[in-house]
Amino acid sequence: MNVFSITAISPIDGRYFEMTSILKKLFSEYGLLKFRIKIEILWLKQLSMHAELKELPSFNQSIIKILTEIEENFNEEDALYIKILEKKNQHDVKSIEYFLKNKIQMQLNCSINLEFIHFSCTSDDINNLAYALILKDTRKNILIPLWDNIIQEIKKMVFKYKNIAILSRTHGQAATPSTMGKEIANFLYRMMRQLKIFKKIDILGKINGTVGNYNAHHVAYPNINWHKFSQEFVTGLGIKWNPFTTQIEPHDYISELLDCIIRFNNILLDFNRDIWSYISINYFNQNVNENEVGSSIMPHKINPIDFENSEGNLGLSNSIMQHMSNKLLISRWQRDLSDSTVLRNLGVAVSYSVIAYKSVLSGISKLQINKKVLFTDLEMHWEILAEPIQTMMRKNNIKNSYEILKKMTRGKKINQKLIRDFINTLNIPDQEKRQLQLLTPHNYLGYASRIVDEII
Incomplete structure (x- = not known):
C-alpha cells in the first residue's frame, strides 16, 4: 500500500486498492481519456476513407501509423496535459480535440486538415462510444471471468456435497431433508441463468451529431449517406448501432447491464447469507490460519468475514447501480448533463462488486463440511x-x-x-x-x- 492508498477517502483506492487495481485502466480519468482518444482517432481515420471528403485526402500508411501510435502510446503525461487544457477552457472533450491537434501537428507538421478532428461531433458522440468500449471490455475481461470463477467454485461444491444429507429449514424450523449439494445447486442454476442473459445484452453506440439528426454533417456533405456511415463506424467498434437518439445515446443498455449485475449480486448475496448461517450452526467449518486473529478480545473466534465482506460490498454496489439504472434512462428534452457525473461513477459501482466477488471466492476456499454435525442434526429430528x-x-x-x-x-x-x-x-x-x-x-x-x- 502506497501513501496515496493510505490517505485515500474511498476504500476502493485505499484498503481495497489491490483488489480493484485491475479496473483503473478502464474507469479512471486516465482510462476514460484513453478511450476518448481512441474514438476521436478512429473517427478521423474513417472520415479520411470516404472519397466525398476531398478536403481530407485518404491517409497513407505513414500517417495511419503515426495516428495509431498516438492512440496506443497515450500515457499519463498526455492525460495530465489534457487536464491542464481543461482547466483553462472548462470542457473535457474540447480539451481532447485541442490535445490531438497539437499532438498531430507536432508529428505530421500539418500534412492533414486538422479541422476534421472531432468533425461534426457532439461530445456524447465521443463519450457514449468510449463508455461502450469500456463496458464491453469490463464485461468480457473482468466481470464474466469473475462470474465464471464463482460459478465454477460453486459447481465444485455442488458435486462434492451432492449426496450429503442436511436438515432443511423452512421459516428457520426443521423441515424435509435435502442435500447440501442440491441446496447449493439452487444458487448455481440461478447464477448460470444470469450469466447467460448478461452475455447477450447488446452494447449500443451512436455517432450522429448534436441532436441525432446529422444536421451539420448534411450541410457540409449532403451527398454522403451519414446514417449508413454512422452505422458502419459504430458496428466496426464491435458494438451495436443505435439509430434513434437525442444528443445522447439514451443508456438503456447500460440500465440492462446494471440490472443483470444487480440480479446476479442479489443471488450471490443470498448465497452469502445461507453459507454464513450454515457456518453459524457448524454445518461448515473454516480452515484455520494460525496467523489470523478472529477477535481483538476473544481468542477462539474464526469469523466468516469473507462472506460478510462480500455481503456488505454487494449492497453498496447494488445501491449505486440501482440509482444509475433508474437515472440513466431519463434526460430532459434533447440533453441535460445529469447523466455525466453519474456515468463517471460506473467504476465505483463495479469496484464494489469486484471486491465482493473476490471476497466470496476467498470464503469458499476456506470451507470444510462438518458431516458429524449434519448427521446429529438430522438424528434429532x-x-x-x-x-x-x-x-x-x-x-x-x-x-x-x-x-x-x-x-x-x-x-x-x-x-x-x-x-x-x-x-x-x-x-x-x-x-x-x-x-x-x-x-x-x-x-x-x-x-x-x-x-x-x-x-x-
Missing part, C-alpha cells in the same frame, strides 16, 4: 418423517391423516422408536409399511442427488 407417513396414509384413504400426524408430532420431541411404533399401527399394505420403516431423516431425500446430476 425424526418428526420430519410425519410428511411421508401422512402422505402414504392419504394414498390409502385414511381419513384425517394430516390431523393425526399433526396431533402426534407438532411441538413434540419425536424419536425413531415413536415413528416406527406408529408405522406398525397403520392399516396399509405390508410393502408400503416396510417402505416407511426404512425411511430415516438421512435417506428421505427424494430426487435431490438426481437433480444435482442434471445441472452438473
Whole structure:
C-alpha cells in the first residue's frame, strides 16, 4: 500500500486498492481519456476513407501509423496535459480535440486538415462510444471471468456435497431433508441463468451529431449517406448501432447491464447469507490460519468475514447501480448533463462488486463440511418423517391423516422408536409399511442427488 492508498477517502483506492487495481485502466480519468482518444482517432481515420471528403485526402500508411501510435502510446503525461487544457477552457472533450491537434501537428507538421478532428461531433458522440468500449471490455475481461470463477467454485461444491444429507429449514424450523449439494445447486442454476442473459445484452453506440439528426454533417456533405456511415463506424467498434437518439445515446443498455449485475449480486448475496448461517450452526467449518486473529478480545473466534465482506460490498454496489439504472434512462428534452457525473461513477459501482466477488471466492476456499454435525442434526429430528407417513396414509384413504400426524408430532420431541411404533399401527399394505420403516431423516431425500446430476 502506497501513501496515496493510505490517505485515500474511498476504500476502493485505499484498503481495497489491490483488489480493484485491475479496473483503473478502464474507469479512471486516465482510462476514460484513453478511450476518448481512441474514438476521436478512429473517427478521423474513417472520415479520411470516404472519397466525398476531398478536403481530407485518404491517409497513407505513414500517417495511419503515426495516428495509431498516438492512440496506443497515450500515457499519463498526455492525460495530465489534457487536464491542464481543461482547466483553462472548462470542457473535457474540447480539451481532447485541442490535445490531438497539437499532438498531430507536432508529428505530421500539418500534412492533414486538422479541422476534421472531432468533425461534426457532439461530445456524447465521443463519450457514449468510449463508455461502450469500456463496458464491453469490463464485461468480457473482468466481470464474466469473475462470474465464471464463482460459478465454477460453486459447481465444485455442488458435486462434492451432492449426496450429503442436511436438515432443511423452512421459516428457520426443521423441515424435509435435502442435500447440501442440491441446496447449493439452487444458487448455481440461478447464477448460470444470469450469466447467460448478461452475455447477450447488446452494447449500443451512436455517432450522429448534436441532436441525432446529422444536421451539420448534411450541410457540409449532403451527398454522403451519414446514417449508413454512422452505422458502419459504430458496428466496426464491435458494438451495436443505435439509430434513434437525442444528443445522447439514451443508456438503456447500460440500465440492462446494471440490472443483470444487480440480479446476479442479489443471488450471490443470498448465497452469502445461507453459507454464513450454515457456518453459524457448524454445518461448515473454516480452515484455520494460525496467523489470523478472529477477535481483538476473544481468542477462539474464526469469523466468516469473507462472506460478510462480500455481503456488505454487494449492497453498496447494488445501491449505486440501482440509482444509475433508474437515472440513466431519463434526460430532459434533447440533453441535460445529469447523466455525466453519474456515468463517471460506473467504476465505483463495479469496484464494489469486484471486491465482493473476490471476497466470496476467498470464503469458499476456506470451507470444510462438518458431516458429524449434519448427521446429529438430522438424528434429532425424526418428526420430519410425519410428511411421508401422512402422505402414504392419504394414498390409502385414511381419513384425517394430516390431523393425526399433526396431533402426534407438532411441538413434540419425536424419536425413531415413536415413528416406527406408529408405522406398525397403520392399516396399509405390508410393502408400503416396510417402505416407511426404512425411511430415516438421512435417506428421505427424494430426487435431490438426481437433480444435482442434471445441472452438473
